[in-house]
Amino acid sequence: MVxxxxxxxxVEDNKFCPGCGHGIINRILAExxxxxxxxxxxxxxxxVGCACLMVDTFGVDWIxxxxxxxxxxxxxxxxxxxxxxxxxxQGDGDSMSIGFSETMYAAFRNENxxxxxxxxxxxxxxxxxxxxxxxxxxxxxxxPMGRNTDLTGQPLNIINQMKDLNIGYLARGSVxxxxxxxxxxxxxxxxxxxxxxxxxYSMVEILSPCxxxxxxxxxxxxxxxxxxxTTYYPLGEYVKKGGDSNE
Amino acid sequence: MSKKDSKKSVLTLHPERCKGCRYCxxxxxxxxxxxxxxxxxxxYKPVMVDMETCIGCGSCxxxxxxxxxxxxxxx
Ligand SMILES: Cc1ncc(C[n+]2csc(CCOP(=O)(O)OP(=O)(O)O)c2C)c(N)n1
Ligand code: SF4
Ligand SMILES: [Mg+2]
Numbered sequence: 226m227v228x229x230x231x232x233x234x235x236v237e238d239n240k241f242c243p244g245c246g247h248g249i250i251n252r253i254l255a256e257x258x259x260x261x262x263x264x265x266x267x268x269x270x271x272x273v274g275c276a277c278l279m280v281d282t283f284g285v286d287w288i289x290x291x292x293x294x295x296x297x298x299x300x301x302x303x304x305x306x307x308x309x310x311x312x313x314x315q316g317d318g319d320s321m322s323i324g325f326s327e328t329m330y331a332a333f334r335n336e337n338x339x340x341x342x343x344x345x346x347x348x349x350x351x352x353x354x355x356x357x358x359x360x361x362x363x364x365x366x367x368x369p370m371g372r373n374t375d376l377t378g379q380p381l382n383i384i385n386q387m388k389d390l391n392i393g394y395l396a397r398g399s400v401x402x403x404x405x406x407x408x409x410x411x412x413x414x415x416x417x418x419x420x421x422x423x424x425x426y427s428m429v430e431i432l433s434p435c436x437x438x439x440x441x442x443x444x445x446x447x448x449x450x451x452x453x454x455t456t457y458y459p460l461g462e463y464v465k466k467g468g469d470s471n472e
Numbered sequence: 473m474s475k476k477d478s479k480k481s482v483l484t485l486h487p488e489r490c491k492g493c494r495y496c497x498x499x500x501x502x503x504x505x506x507x508x509x510x511x512x513x514x515x516y517k518p519v520m521v522d523m524e525t526c527i528g529c530g531s532c533x534x535x536x537x538x539x540x541x542x543x544x545x546x547x
Contacts, residue, residue: 228481229533229543241537243516244493248537403499403534436493443493 232259234267236284244443246433247275249400250343251283253410254314258285261417263310270299272315272324275350276343279314293324296331299338310339310417317344317358321381325357332387335425339416342383342428345435346454353438357381360457365438380457383430388463393425395464399432399455401447412462424466432458481528483521484542490518496532496541505532 232255241247258264267285271277273292280287290298295313303311313320320328320342331338347365348354355365355372358381362371384397394416398409409431416427432454434446441449490512496519497505504525512518519540521532533541 227530227543228545229530229541231539231542235539238489239538243491244495245537248539249535252537252539403531406534443495444498447495 232256232264234258234264234284235282237282239282240278241275242435242437244434244436244446245275246345246400246431246435247278247343249406250341250409250431250433251279253400253406254341254413255283257410257413257417258310261310261414261421263417263421266308267310267312268302268306270295270302270311270313270338272313272319273350274316274319274348276314276316276319277350293319293322294327295319295324296336296338296340297327299340300331300334300336303336303338307337310420312339312341312417312420314341315343316349317342317346318348318354318356321383322348322357325381328383329386332390332392332426332428335391335393337393337420337423337425338427339413339420340426340428341413341416342430343433344383344430344458345433345438346380347435347438349435349438353435353440360454382458383428384458384463387428391425392427392464393419393466394427394429394462396428396462397430397432397458397460399450399460400434401432401450405460408460415462415465419466430458432460479545479547481530481543482546483523483526483528483532484544485519485521486540486542487518487520488512488514489538490514490516490540491538492516492518493537494519495535495537499531499535501529501531502527 234255
């Protein structure tokens with residue numbers, strides 16, 4: 226049996242709501258950094274959103290980016306510090322709404338950075354507004370009758386936007402079960418291994434519950450991801466080129 | 473028995489970190505986790521573990537968003 230000790234980057238209790246997926250994802254990320262011996266060298270490009278609650282609790286070097294610009298900031302950090310592992314940690318609103326352009330162009334340029342994109346289908350921190358990732362019919366404070374896709378388009382599938390680009394690694398996981406959590410951990414590890422071997426852009430999108438703004442109990446939130454959210458956002462590895470991204 | 477085999481996985485609980493999401497309860501294969509009646513400093517009723525039933529498998533560690541569980545190896 227293996228020891229399961231709190232990884233070193235988790236320096237304080239997190240500040241997320243009860244049942245929030247960010248807490249699980251923070252721990253997986255911290256475990257991967259420890260196992261790859263990267264915790265002391267990692268530099269995070271911090272998003273705006275509930276991700277920014279990590280500034281006091283997740284013990285790596287951070288730079289706070291303006292809303293949506295984490296991939297552009299990470300690009301600058303990586304180009305100045307090519308030896309350091311550089312990652313973004315962003316919500317869906319940050320990375321796929323206000324920062325869609327920066328997110329896409331970092332992938333388009335095949336920047337050698339890792340993007341961790343936490344998709345909870347909503348603007349969590351600001352109180353539950355509709356995001357481009359919200360599901361058809363989803364009730365939010367700005368779509369009280371449910372998301373109308375005739376007016377607002379279909380849910381934004383970022384992996385479909387990226388999967389034909391020349392990038393190193395692309396995967397989508399969820400945190401709804403032990404099996405899925407272990408898979409996401411493998412994906413995050415693959416992403417950092419891609420970066421550390423110079424393999425180009427790596428991104429892991431993670432479907433994550435926001436029980437507070439979904440107005441759902443935590444257990445129902447996990448069921449909702451398994452039964453409904455994954456039908457719009459299928460799980461799996463989409464691009465896996467290892468260190469060979471420029472062929 | 474080899475030295476390695478004589479090690480045991482033992483759970484350490486940090487109930488002060490628990491926010492009461494209850495993800496761990498259905499995840500435990502031994503049904504060793506239940507809810508305490510006491511309220512912790514954060515204002516939630518934390519989980520508690522029946523140490524006699526717990527096998528130290530670490531499922532609770534994996535699902536917990538709040539780092540309430542650790543599994544340590546002891547001789
Ligand atoms: C330029 C700018 N516009 C708007 C905001 C308000 N704002 C703060 S967090 C946020 C949404 C974050 O949502 P998401 O990225 O999905 O993260 P979550 O909280 O859901 O994890 C918004 C719109 C801001 N801080 N700055
Ligand atoms: S608002 Fe949602 S995303 Fe933010 S901490 Fe709470 S549950 Fe997590
Ligand atoms: Mg969000």
